[in-house]
Amino acid sequence: MEKRMLIKKTIEEFSAVLASDAPAPGGGSVAALSGALGADLIVMVCALSIGKEGLEDYRDQLSASATRARSLSGSLLQRVDLDTRAFNGVMAAFRLPKATDDEKKARSEAIQKGYQEAIQSPLGIARECVETLQLAESLLGRSNTNALSDLGVSAQQAYAGLEGAIMNVNINLPSIKDAGFIVETKAETASLLAAGKAAANAVNAYVAGKLG
Amino acid sequence: MEKRMLIKKTIEEFSAVLASDAPAPGGGSVAALSGALGADLIVMVCALSIGKEGLEDYRDQLSASATRARSLSGSLLQRVDLDTRAFNGVMAAFRLPKATDDEKKARSEAIQKGYQEAIQSPLGIARECVETLQLAESLLGRSNTNALSDLGVSAQQAYAGLEGAIMNVNINLPSIKDAGFIVETKAETASLLAAGKAAANAVNAYVAGKLG
Numbered sequence: 001m002e003k004r005m006l007i008k009k010t011i012e013e014f015s016a017v018l019a020s021d022a023p024a025p026g027g028g029s030v031a032a033l034s035g036a037l038g039a040d041l042i043v044m045v046c047a048l049s050i051g052k053e054g055l056e057d058y059r060d061q062l063s064a065s066a067t068r069a070r071s072l073s074g075s076l077l078q079r080v081d082l083d084t085r086a087f088n089g090v091m092a093a094f095r096l097p098k099a100t101d102d103e104k105k106a107r108s109e110a111i112q113k114g115y116q117e118a119i120q121s122p123l124g125i126a127r128e129c130v131e132t133l134q135l136a137e138s139l140l141g142r143s144n145t146n147a148l149s150d151l152g153v154s155a156q157q158a159y160a161g162l163e164g165a166i167m168n169v170n171i172n173l174p175s176i177k178d179a180g181f182i183v184e185t186k187a188e189t190a191s192l193l194a195a196g197k198a199a200a201n202a203v204n205a206y207v208a209g210k211l212g
Numbered sequence: 213m214e215k216r217m218l219i220k221k222t223i224e225e226f227s228a229v230l231a232s233d234a235p236a237p238g239g240g241s242v243a244a245l246s247g248a249l250g251a252d253l254i255v256m257v258c259a260l261s262i263g264k265e266g267l268e269d270y271r272d273q274l275s276a277s278a279t280r281a282r283s284l285s286g287s288l289l290q291r292v293d294l295d296t297r298a299f300n301g302v303m304a305a306f307r308l309p310k311a312t313d314d315e316k317k318a319r320s321e322a323i324q325k326g327y328q329e330a331i332q333s334p335l336g337i338a339r340e341c342v343e344t345l346q347l348a349e350s351l352l353g354r355s356n357t358n359a360l361s362d363l364g365v366s367a368q369q370a371y372a373g374l375e376g377a378i379m380n381v382n383i384n385l386p387s388i389k390d391a392g393f394i395v396e397t398k399a400e401t402a403s404l405l406a407a408g409k410a411a412a413n414a415v416n417a418y419v420a421g422k423l424g
Contacts, residue, residue: 011219011226011245011292015285019252021259023358027365030249033223034369037242040231047233073227080223146235149383153239153376157246160372163416164365170423171361186424204375211382212398 006081024091028083028122028168032076035129035161039073041154042066042135048150049143058142065135072128072135076161079125083168086121090114090172115175119185122168126192129162133199140206148210155203162196218293236303240295240334240380244288247341247373251285253366254278254347260362261355270354277347284340284347288373291337295380298333302326302384327387331397334380338404341374345411352418360422367415374408 006014006025018025046066049055055062093110097103136155143151166189176182218226218237230237258278261267267274305322309315348367355363378401388394 007223007227010222012289014223015219015248015252015289018249019255019259019282019285021256023256023260023362026256026359027253027362030253030365030369033249034246034372036227037230037245040227041239041242043231044233044235044238047231048235070231073231077224077227146383147238149376149379150235150239152379153242153372156372156376156379157242160246160365160368164361164368167361167364167368167419167423171358173424207379211379212385 006084007077024084024087025080026084026087027164028087028118028125029080031122031129031161031164031168032079032083032125033161034157034164035125035132036073036076036080038129038136038154038156038158038161039069039076039132041150041157042069042132042139043073045139045143045147045151045154048147049139052144055142055144061138061142065139069132069135072132076125076128076132079121079128083121083125086114086118090118111175112177115172116178116181118172119169119176119181122165123185123188123192125165126162126169126189126196129158129165130192130196130199132158133162133196133203137199137202140203145210148207152203152207152211155200155207159196159200162192166193218296219289236296236299237292238296238299239376240299240330240337241292243334243341243373243376243380244291244295244337245373246369246376247337247344248285248288248292250341250348250366250368250370250373251281251288251344253362253369254281254344254351255285257351257355257359257363257366260359261351264356267354267356273350273354277351281344281347284344288337288340288344291333291340295333295337298326298330302330323387324389327384328390328393330384331381331388334377335397335400335404337377338374338381338401338408341370341377342404342408342411344370345374345408345415349411349414352415357422360419364415364419364423367412367419371408371412374404378405 043066046062050062093114096107098107258274262274305326308319
């Protein structure tokens with residue numbers, strides 16, 4: 001397996017490795033990248049807004065939003081690789097020996113641990129996509145109108161990242177045996193989706209009202 | 213200005229250049245990249261489906277879909293750079309001299325041409341995102357169920373690309389003086405959005421039905 005981090009690949013190279021018969025990187029890593037691109041666009045929108053006429057009152061907010069979005073982008077970029085590693089962890093657990101009862105038990109525990117990580121990974125992506133969406137919403141009417149489409153795209157990307165991450169949670173959930181973990185996870189995904197949808201709807205309505 | 217193509221940058225580098233005070237690359241290039249990632253995931257889903265038990269009947273369709281998705285990804289990746297170039301074209305036109313009437317006329321024509329290209333560019337992205345969404349829909353029930361989340365993410369990315377591209381059309385449309393161009397463009401974006409929404413809804417409903 002190639003050791004170079006996915007985010008050290010060129011976009012062309014990442015696209016090629018995605019479009020292959022290897023199951024990872026896959027949708028989880030793409031969801032993380034989508035969120036990161038959304039956060040990057042928020043940094044850009046803030047940079048294009050700070051100090052602009054009519055936006056003087058929002059300087060501190062814009063500056064704080066840029067800092068937070070930069071940090072979200074950094075974290076989501078790391079998650080591009082983490083998600084592929086979590087998937088490969090599950091695959092590695094399935095390859096553990098299962099000749100004896102002890103081996104079977106250890107393998108089964110490793111598989112469960114692997115699936116829990118393969119769920120925690122997209123859950124982390126989903127949380128940061130929601131925060132990105134809420135940052136985008138907080139900039140409505142307080143950022144450069146020339147960059148309104150960029151703010152809108154930012155929300156589109158973060159929302160796609162959120163929905164995509166939750167699909168990656170949901171596809172792994174049936175493999176989990178811990179009923180408490182399942183209940184907690186379902187409650188959190190429902191709450192993240194509701195929060196993300198509210199922010200995305202607010203951004204989309206505002207952009208549609210201004211741009212058509 | 214740096215000459216290296218955006219898609220020759222690493223993901224980390226692209227993220228950094230996006231999160232800057234330069235207005236391009238911006239939302240248009242991100243929309244193109246989002247569509248390309250969606251198309252790549254379709255190639256992957258097809259590769260993970262061809263020859264799988266129960267999917268023997270769909271071999272030809274899967275193979276044709278993979279070929280088409282690979283081509284869409286290649287085209288959308290090119291559009292990452294094209295869109296930034298189109299934006300820079302408008303900016304260059306604004307910098308043309310306007311001392312004489314002839315210069316004013318030439319500048320005004322160059323600006324109009326620039327805006328038309330800055331609209332044709334995201335329109336092209338939107339068209340290919342719709343085709344990507346329709347490919348995703350055509351694979352429902354005909355592809356590897358282990359990769360259903362990847363198919364779902366593919367549609368999320370292509371849909372975000374479509375909406376994002378149309379925001380980039382809409383932000384430039386008020387600068388166009390040619391009424392016929394405006395009417396034609398609005399008709400096409402409405403039709404693309406309707407087609408894209410229909411396909412995205414079908415994919416989302418299917419994925420939600422299977423994964424929750």
